[in-house]
Amino acid sequence: MTFKEQIQQGIPSELPIVKSFDTAINRAPKRKEILSKEEKELAIRNSLRYFDPKHHPVLAKEFSDELKEYGRIYMHRFHPDYELFARPVAEYPGKSLQARSIMLMIQNNLSHAVAQHPLELITYGGNGAVFSNWAQYLLTMQYLSEMTDDQTLVMYSGHPMGLYPSHKDAPRVVVTNGMVIPNYSKQDDYEKFNALGVSQYGQMTAGSFMYIGPQGIVHGTTITLLNAGRKIAKNGESLAGKVFLTAGLGGMSGAQPKAGNIAGCITVCAEVNAKITKIRHDQGWIDEVITDIDALVTRVKSAKEAKEIVSIGYLGNVVDVWEKFDSENIYVDLGSDQTSLHNPWAGGYYPQGISFEEANEMMANDPELFKGKVQETLRKHASLVNNHTAKGTYFFDYGNAFLLEASRAGADVMAANGIDFRYPSYVQDIMGPMCFDYGFGPFRWVCASGKSEDLEKTDAIAANILEELMQTSPNEIQQQMADNIQWIKGARANKLVVGSQARILYADAEGRMRIAEAFNNAIAKGDIGPVVLGRDHHDVSGTDSPFRETSNIYDGSKFTADMAIQNVIGDSFRGATWVSIHNGGGVGWGEVINGGFGMLLDGSEDSDRRLKSMLHWDVNNGISRRSWARNEGAMFAIKRAMAIEPKLKVTLPNLVDDSILGELFK
Numbered sequence: 001m002t003f004k005e006q007i008q009q010g011i012p013s014e015l016p017i018v019k020s021f022d023t024a025i026n027r028a029p030k031r032k033e034i035l036s037k038e039e040k041e042l043a044i045r046n047s048l049r050y051f052d053p054k055h056h057p058v059l060a061k062e063f064s065d066e067l068k069e070y071g072r073i074y075m076h077r078f079h080p081d082y083e084l085f086a087r088p089v090a091e092y093p094g095k096s097l098q099a100r101s102i103m104l105m106i107q108n109n110l111s112h113a114v115a116q117h118p119l120e121l122i123t124y125g126g127n128g129a130v131f132s133n134w135a136q137y138l139l140t141m142q143y144l145s146e147m148t149d150d151q152t153l154v155m156y157s158g159h160p161m162g163l164y165p166s167h168k169d170a171p172r173v174v175v176t177n178g179m180v181i182p183n184y185s186k187q188d189d190y191e192k193f194n195a196l197g198v199s200q201y202g203q204m205t206a207g208s209f210m211y212i213g214p215q216g217i218v219h220g221t222t223i224t225l226l227n228a229g230r231k232i233a234k235n236g237e238s239l240a241g242k243v244f245l246t247a248g249l250g251g252m253s254g255a256q257p258k259a260g261n262i263a264g265c266i267t268v269c270a271e272v273n274a275k276i277t278k279i280r281h282d283q284g285w286i287d288e289v290i291t292d293i294d295a296l297v298t299r300v301k302s303a304k305e306a307k308e309i310v311s312i313g314y315l316g317n318v319v320d321v322w323e324k325f326d327s328e329n330i331y332v333d334l335g336s337d338q339t340s341l342h343n344p345w346a347g348g349y350y351p352q353g354i355s356f357e358e359a360n361e362m363m364a365n366d367p368e369l370f371k372g373k374v375q376e377t378l379r380k381h382a383s384l385v386n387n388h389t390a391k392g393t394y395f396f397d398y399g400n401a402f403l404l405e406a407s408r409a410g411a412d413v414m415a416a417n418g419i420d421f422r423y424p425s426y427v428q429d430i431m432g433p434m435c436f437d438y439g440f441g442p443f444r445w446v447c448a449s450g451k452s453e454d455l456e457k458t459d460a461i462a463a464n465i466l467e468e469l470m471q472t473s474p475n476e477i478q479q480q481m482a483d484n485i486q487w488i489k490g491a492r493a494n495k496l497v498v499g500s501q502a503r504i505l506y507a508d509a510e511g512r513m514r515i516a517e518a519f520n521n522a523i524a525k526g527d528i529g530p531v532v533l534g535r536d537h538h539d540v541s542g543t544d545s546p547f548r549e550t551s552n553i554y555d556g557s558k559f560t561a562d563m564a565i566q567n568v569i570g571d572s573f574r575g576a577t578w579v580s581i582h583n584g585g586g587v588g589w590g591e592v593i594n595g596g597f598g599m600l601l602d603g604s605e606d607s608d609r610r611l612k613s614m615l616h617w618d619v620n621n622g623i624s625r626r627s628w629a630r631n632e633g634a635m636f637a638i639k640r641a642m643a644i645e646p647k648l649k650v651t652l653p654n655l656v657d658d659s660i661l662g663e664l665f666k
């Protein structure tokens, strides 16, 4: 059977043979046992819904074995025989180019080169799922191969509910992930709903098919490090010879060493998982791997002396490094952490003093003991960070819920007022005021032809547009423009592509619209093939996350989620090809609501109309909210946006003099 025929058949009517998988593939840890006997039966009944009753006796046994072995039912037998990767869009079957571009993005998210646990359909972040099982994947691909441009595929947390009549300007796919009634949004609720097969954690770009490998975050991390470097520079000096200590070489965190190299420092990145460390080293995302802590000390000392630009992976626990660098007095200039603390009890954070294998066993077989060990390590971790910051280290929370979980573990991380953390999040200090408030965020695109020449041409188009815009941009955004022009010019040389031919840069509304318009014109002229636009959810408007994206909102509204919901609704009727809205992502289930979109540009007038309407809203929604929260940069940016677009009319805040409030509640 050809690839196209396999896609079109959906769930095969005869059972495929049971698969055995390469042991080198990185597997998800066993999930904790959460279901009662009755709930286990319900999980089996739920999973059998996808199959002809004649197969139920065989599959019921098989799925119950999976539930026992993995804590989840992945339906491994139904993993396709073909390789999953971003094929050129022309190779996908179907009547709708938009739907075929979505298939490309789905396969990219599940590709073995890109996904963290490909067999468990997890793209990144330990539990960031594209689907919960292989039946959902097969059925979704079949629907996409059948649909026309006047239908919409509706997806409930990985499950394709079906195709519904709509119209050509409607999204082809509407994705919701992990949406639950707010009172049922605790970590164990997620474990249970996920084990039952009725909900999933979409992370941010995993469940919305918009993940493009670590490149997406390399850029954001580079911008963060450059600006953190500017913050700690005493005389405007660069990051040369300065040490950045952090942890995690996973889906997102793996970008840190590369970003460190681009920003020009010495990066030390600890990772406990040997397989992941090897992958990142083989892929060239990290220069060297060291397994012995004393050797690490010697190496870092020599790198400091020679002011080398180098990224060093340490295979081991990051707490060991903070401890050793403390006792050896190795000065850490910049410190952070990107272990997966949004998922602390199921493999996101490994305790000190026990092996990786022991930890994996303990989290499944003795979750309470494991939790205790994690919390003990977190307390020590924070206390060592405190020792370093007392010596002058600039430490920032990297949006992985480190400070949140450390505080819950009773670590000494609270500020004197007992409300705030003693360290800022990178959004509070850097991303928020410097980027998001001005509308700068992670705009991205994928060349659906799969051709690297197309990517090169789009890089050049984007660089030209930014250079042109920079000539007339106000001082407030000149630094952002300059950083992004430098980034896009160096992007090719930095070999950032893993999987699809994708690129990211930070641009504001005007930049995004102008670049997209230029791409659409180039497609119309036949210079390049179709392009999929998108963005990380980690952006100006898409995400309400009080400890990350919206942590620099100080009007008391940071625990509301109106902005993210408004955003996805607004994107959906302004022409997005697909939209998604998720509970959880980044900082954890119940802690954030985030949404995203994908938009296919095919060179048509329809694409031109849609891109202008949707991108304008997709950025200015968040600037409006940030402006209403009295953020200075956003008040500037929204006034500028209104001057450019007369149809935009936004409510502006009146500022209150402190002296008016001073006497009121004495």
Ligand SMILES: NC(=O)c1ccc[n+]([C@@H]2O[C@H](COP(=O)([O-])OP(=O)(O)OC[C@H]3O[C@@H](n4cnc5c(N)ncnc54)[C@H](O)[C@@H]3O)[C@@H](O)[C@H]2O)c1
Residues within 6 Å of the ligand: 116, 124, 125, 126, 217, 220, 247, 248, 249, 250, 251, 252, 253, 254, 270, 271, 272, 273, 276, 316, 317, 318, 319, 338, 339, 340, 341, 342, 343, 347, 348, 349, 350, 351, 352, 398, 399, 400, 401, 538, 585, 586, 587
């Ligand atoms: N700041 C941002 O822009 C941003 C963006 C994306 C993700 N994040 C957050 O960063 C975190 C990491 O994301 P990811 O996709 O890389 O997750 P991941 O699970 O793929 O990677 C985390 C890695 O940390 C390792 N690790 C865990 N405990 C460790 C320890 N004590 N010492 C050394 N290594 C340890 C794990 O083995 C894992 O490989 C998540 O919480 C995510 O939400 C932040």
